[in-house]
Amino acid sequence: MKAILLKNNTLLIFLLLFIGSALLSDSFLSGNNLANLLRQTAPIGLISLGMFLVILTGGIDLSVGSIVACIGVTFALLSYELYYSAGLLLSLAIGLGIGAISGYLIAYQRVAPFIATLAMMTIARGAAFLFSKGAPITVGEHSAAILALGSATILGIPVSAIILFVVFALVFILLKYHILGRHIIAIGSNEEAVHLSGISVERTKFMVYAISGFLAALAALLMVGRTGVGTANIGVGLELDAIAAVVIGGASLSGGRGSVFHTLLGVLILGMIGNIMNLLDVTSYLQQLIKGIIIILAVIFQKNQK
Amino acid sequence: MLKLTHITKSFGGVKALKEVSLEVRSGEIHALLGENGAGKSTLMKIISGAYQADSGQVEINGEVLSGNNPHLAKLHGISIIYQEFSLVPSLSVAENIYLGQQQGSWIHWKSMEASAQALIQSIGFELDVRKKVEELTVAQQQVVEIAKALSQDVKLLILDEPSAVLGSQEVKKLFSLLNKLKEKGVSIIYISHHLAELLAITDRITVLKDGRTITTVETREMDKNQLVNYMVGRELSSMYPEKKTKSFDAAKLEANHIESIPGKGAVSFHLHRGEILGIGGLVGSGRTEVLERLFGKGSTRDAQVNLDGKKVSLKSPRSLVKQKWAMLPEDRKKHGGILGRSIKENISLANLAALANAWGFISVSKEKKAVQELIHKLQIKIGDMENPLSSLSGGNQQKVILAKWLHLQPEVLLIDEPTRGVDVGARAEIYQIIQNLADSGLYILMVSSDMDELMGLSDRILVMKNGQIQGELQRADFSEERILRMAIGAN
Numbered sequence: 069m070k071a072i073l074l075k076n077n078t079l080l081i082f083l084l085l086f087i088g089s090a091l092l093s094d095s096f097l098s099g100n101n102l103a104n105l106l107r108q109t110a111p112i113g114l115i116s117l118g119m120f121l122v123i124l125t126g127g128i129d130l131s132v133g134s135i136v137a138c139i140g141v142t143f144a145l146l147s148y149e150l151y152y153s154a155g156l157l158l159s160l161a162i163g164l165g166i167g168a169i170s171g172y173l174i175a176y177q178r179v180a181p182f183i184a185t186l187a188m189m190t191i192a193r194g195a196a197f198l199f200s201k202g203a204p205i206t207v208g209e210h211s212a213a214i215l216a217l218g219s220a221t222i223l224g225i226p227v228s229a230i231i232l233f234v235v236f237a238l239v240f241i242l243l244k245y246h247i248l249g250r251h252i253i254a255i256g257s258n259e260e261a262v263h264l265s266g267i268s269v270e271r272t273k274f275m276v277y278a279i280s281g282f283l284a285a286l287a288a289l290l291m292v293g294r295t296g297v298g299t300a301n302i303g304v305g306l307e308l309d310a311i312a313a314v315v316i317g318g319a320s321l322s323g324g325r326g327s328v329f330h331t332l333l334g335v336l337i338l339g340m341i342g343n344i345m346n347l348l349d350v351t352s353y354l355q356q357l358i359k360g361i362i363i364i365l366a367v368i369f370q371k372n373q374k
Numbered sequence: 375m376l377k378l379t380h381i382t383k384s385f386g387g388v389k390a391l392k393e394v395s396l397e398v399r400s401g402e403i404h405a406l407l408g409e410n411g412a413g414k415s416t417l418m419k420i421i422s423g424a425y426q427a428d429s430g431q432v433e434i435n436g437e438v439l440s441g442n443n444p445h446l447a448k449l450h451g452i453s454i455i456y457q458e459f460s461l462v463p464s465l466s467v468a469e470n471i472y473l474g475q476q477q478g479s480w481i482h483w484k485s486m487e488a489s490a491q492a493l494i495q496s497i498g499f500e501l502d503v504r505k506k507v508e509e510l511t512v513a514q515q516q517v518v519e520i521a522k523a524l525s526q527d528v529k530l531l532i533l534d535e536p537s538a539v540l541g542s543q544e545v546k547k548l549f550s551l552l553n554k555l556k557e558k559g560v561s562i563i564y565i566s567h568h569l570a571e572l573l574a575i576t577d578r579i580t581v582l583k584d585g586r587t588i589t590t591v592e593t594r595e596m597d598k599n600q601l602v603n604y605m606v607g608r609e610l611s612s613m614y615p616e617k618k619t620k621s622f623d624a625a626k627l628e629a630n631h632i633e634s635i636p637g638k639g640a641v642s643f644h645l646h647r648g649e650i651l652g653i654g655g656l657v658g659s660g661r662t663e664v665l666e667r668l669f670g671k672g673s674t675r676d677a678q679v680n681l682d683g684k685k686v687s688l689k690s691p692r693s694l695v696k697q698k699w700a701m702l703p704e705d706r707k708k709h710g711g712i713l714g715r716s717i718k719e720n721i722s723l724a725n726l727a728a729l730a731n732a733w734g735f736i737s738v739s740k741e742k743k744a745v746q747e748l749i750h751k752l753q754i755k756i757g758d759m760e761n762p763l764s765s766l767s768g769g770n771q772q773k774v775i776l777a778k779w780l781h782l783q784p785e786v787l788l789i790d791e792p793t794r795g796v797d798v799g800a801r802a803e804i805y806q807i808i809q810n811l812a813d814s815g816l817y818i819l820m821v822s823s824d825m826d827e828l829m830g831l832s833d834r835i836l837v838m839k840n841g842q843i844q845g846e847l848q849r850a851d852f853s854e855e856r857i858l859r860m861a862i863g864a865n
Contacts, residue, residue, distance in 0.1 A: 247726045247734040254723060258712040264669070264703060265724040265778065266695020324714060 078318050078330040081366050082337050089344040096347055103226050107218070107294065109339035110228035111136070111287035112309055113332065117239050118280030119310040120331040124243075125276050126256045126323025127181035131170055132284040132310060134192035136303030139163050139288035141200040144298030147211035155211055160285045166192055167281015171274035185277075189307070196300035204299040207292060217293030228290045235283065240328045252276060256323025313338050316366045337366065375400045375561050376421070376530055381430035383416055390416040392585045393430070398530065403552060403562045405572040405593070407605065408582035412797075414565055417582070418532055421563075422454040423447035434530070451529030455519045457538060457795075463508035467494075470507055471522045493521050497551050511658075513544035520551065531555065532563045537571055538794060541657030541823070542858075549575050567797065568824075569598045581605060605798055613802045614830030615809035617849070622646035627786060627817045631676040632667045634660030638841030640676065647682075650808065650818045652832030654825075655861045660841040661821040662704060665788045668819070669701045670694050681786065681817075695724060700779035704790035704821075706768070710775040713764040717756055720763050720774050721745045725782045748777040752807055769793075769800025776807060787811060789820040793827060805831055825854045839863050 089096045096102075115132045122129045139159050146155035166188060173184040207214055220227045243249035251272040254262045263269050292298050317334030319326025341362050345355045376398040383391040391413045398404045406414050419425040421432060423442040432439045434450050461470045468483075468490035476486075490503040499517050507515060516536060523531055533552075537545045552562055552575060564576055572579055573593060581588040581604040588604050625647040631640040641664065645651045653661045667674050670690040679686040687693045691701070703709035711720050722729055722741050729744060730736045745759055754773045756766065763771055772793070779787065792808060793801045808831060812818050822828040828835060829852040837844045837860035845860040 245735050245738070247730050247736060250719065250723070250726060250736070254712055254715060254719070257714050258708070260709050261712055262723070264691050264701065264709050266692045267723070268692055324712075 093347040106229035110232040113232045113335040114287040116310040116313040118283035130185040131188035133303040133306035135284035136288040137196040138192040139285040140298035144205035147208035152211040163285020164282040168278040171277030175270040175273035377433040405576040405579040412582040413585040453523035453528040454532040468503040630678045634663035635841035652835040655838035659838040699786045700784035701788040718759040768795040786817040
């Protein structure tokens, strides 16, 4: 047991925080709060999984927070024009498309990932404000079923959490058993060797950013499901939370190293920090400060144990 | 001046060094010879303070270094130059030489550049010290490394495979530099696989095997065969596989208008099925570039390549791999393998599609089986196929890269320096594998800087100089002198 924990620093941090939270607040362990915690974590979890794939290739995706806003607004607007399912699918497709544009720029035009996704971040945010004219848009009545994504539960587990776990499983399978996953990890480890092995580095990178865009769109739908509103202000700084989660999960920002499971733990760690501080009535400014400090400590802890 | 007594060092359960003793005299060039895994690097790291010995002592000029560390070693004038240089590419020569040595917070450019210039001149070289290191040739970078060591009043200089990156002209320059240092009283430990070099430059040779000192001998009393015997207990002549005299059939690989160095014209040649065509020449003669063009790197606008009458597309490495071409690159770590990933993943990488279903999901059992077969076929010595590639010796790493390509069942194999950084024992095995591949009907094009290897393995040799083919030799006409004359344009 001790060996497992020492090998899995992220798991250790997770357990320490979990136990600490349970001791600090009686309501932390209540079913209601845990369900709420999962519901809040699901969108950032989806984004982090996409970010994890991008980071595995040695890249970065700054556009995800803006995609969340853009897709939220898009879905809300579409809800007045289209059937619920059509709006849903079109929203996901647009997210995928935005990611694909980043992917195209990075893979085929050799724009640095930081720059390409920074540009897409600005563009997507701008589009969100433009389409919504800056005002929150309530989802149309015949698309109100979206609210199920935010509130429904199956066997007491929030639907959004189930979606997160399904995507987690898919990413896990992708990396372990699929050709694309192998290529993703290999590229992050030694891009030139992969290129010289006759593998299309371009296509692999393109796919990764498209997946990240798609997952950001899915996250946007979960968030709209919670509030029933699409707004251009939402999701600011989400990309940084996602990067933090991936790093807390022990992945290397230079690519090639990391685990999906630990990334998920990283997400839950970040979620718990926020959750317990809410339960303890810590003001939101102070929360940010404490969160930053805990991220630093978690990462240092990771490093020293290695 | 340096005396190591009974050094023992273990990693986990593995004893890397067992009671190793070594004595280096002042102003001596002392070779350390041994196969990969013999313990040379570990020993060097103990001298330079990167590792601590479990027992035994390091003594320098009569003073015992207890609790040695890199800083302490440096204070005692020990400097080590690794195969991978530790220079900062974007800084100038002068900045690199004095990196970490500036006094105070301000840089005095003029005095720094002047003393760097003087230092480099004092060892017999001309270099613009304002040039960035990334603009220098590898040989010049090595000069900067040595100058850097000298700037810190070095007494013992350790060179790890210094000639691996150099052409034969540059090796000569390096030797004259080392001799100059020797006259100044600097002791040098020279690590290399190249027996000819050791015989040419060193005073004494210590042979390590399996973490033990086998012997220390005076170089002038040695020849190649004796040294190889010490290393592996094997005669040199048995290194190369037997060549059957064979007549090639009509199937040909024709390569026309391959431009290796831009502006230096193009080369054309052909190669038979089952033939090993060697390309000799100095570093920079365009040899490697010919292979690169043939593997879809760089400009191939006018190039025309036909394999058995069919046109070959040189668009990218990917298109060539699809046409069943394979390339064993010179720089194994950068271009060949993925060191941090498992042996299994490295072997299956280039042909995952063969192991996966229509949806791209890899069959775990198929992959294991295929990898196992290749490991067996090439006799790769591994613990577990899930271990990282970096856990293997150079020779076994090279075999893993070969296995990766064999999994693709290639028709053409391009090889750039087949045994760089590979120990003698594994070399013989790799030569045999290459010969077997040729006998099974592959087209093999091989670049090598090692004359013995080039002549031992090739059926025919092209010698390049300055982007052009300078001459061609049939196997019966091979001689080191002829190749060298062509390579330097004195034929």
